[in-house]
Amino acid sequence: MTVLRSQEGQTLQVLSDRVCIKLKSASSANRMAVMSVEVPPGGFVPPHTHDKEEESYFMLEGTMTMQLDNQEWMLEPGDFVHVPANTIHGYSNHSDQSIRFLAWSVGGAVDEFFTEMSENIQTMPDDLPKMPAILEKYGIQMIDPA
Template sequence: MNPTPQTAPVPRLIRADQGNRIINVHDEVTFKLTGPDTGGVFALGLATTQPGGGPPPHRHSREDELFIVVEGEIQCGTVNGWLTARAGDVVYLPAGSVHTFHNASDAVAKHWILVTPPGFETFFERFTNVLNAAQGGAPDMAALHAAAGDFGIDLLPPHALPAR
């Protein structure tokens, strides 16, 4: 997918209660800034992950991803092993790296997600629509893989990463 031309960004304040809030069975992300807001430079969202939540292993072919943990802790899996990130920690996941994250604690975890270039915010909304359409049943895996593939994201099996 080719990026669309962007308009010049303007200075702005996004209040704590503002943003595009997207909720699925595993996670909630409130996107505070999207590609159009930043002139196509990055997207920024605040993720809330319930205990046990997190995505399957995956790889972004386009985006570098940065997590800044603000509450609780998340375990980040990479091909090099698992890391536990706590409030104040930063995790950098370059484009092309296989990764996942998981909230293994009993408390809600919150972390900022910064992706560059943007586009992940559009993917996450489409992916969530497919998950939510399942209404608690098995999601349409072909539709999930198609959504991911359209955005240069590969969904991988659990064995793509070392066991926790």
Template sequence: MPPTIRSAAQGRTIAVVGDIYRFLATGSETGGKYALWEALVPPGGGPPPHVHSREEEGFYVLEGQIALTVGDEKHVVTAGMFANVSPGTPHAFKNESDRPARMLISVAPAGLEEMFFEVGAPLAEGAVTVPPPAPDEIDRLKAAAPQYGIKLLLPGS
């Protein structure tokens, strides 16, 4: 498999429920071993609580801070900190600050990135702003999540 080398703005970039994900390595480039992407999370951004049935998920905060809830525990993860969440563990992250946060997210094995490609909205490489998520995007995420082994922990579900 050839090496994957990307510049600071390169990589497939999509908006996913209000956040911006720029993919640095996908399963097709790593033999399915892992996927890695940069996440730009605006104030108030982040996914709803959910559980992965397959993947380890790692978070490395590059800038800003993220409130990471794992089970019933909430942690404030700031620049330079790392957290890993094992499959089967309820978790969520949210930017509760008034500034954007930037982090690296990894999943192993790969595959979850395909869900984001399916439900997200394509953006130009290097994009740093995105409109709020449209209701149909949230509906697409709810419909696609179970196919990727993700259970969304939404009120009433």
């Protein structure tokens, strides 16, 4: 059993996003990880896929643009999205305020990916050469927006 208060969890800076890990995948029999994510104005995650994880998003604050395969969705507080493994997805914050959402994944170790990214990718563009090996380790493929 795990009980965490609102300000508890492992907080990481992952590129532009502030990620607070509430449940680590290693603590769950089904490899579920739960995170709260804050995305600043202009922040984004480019289109990508996960080999292992299914991900779900629940919007808490603000409006987020989410790409799912070839469609874009505007998500508002209360909206929910489920992303099966190997589905192209990404998100962006085009507003002038930070947005927040709850994200959880099942089937992999996306929380360990976030930790490794936070520890190794801190200075852009200097640290970019480290990124492909981290992505490959966790079965994440970046998709050229073409």
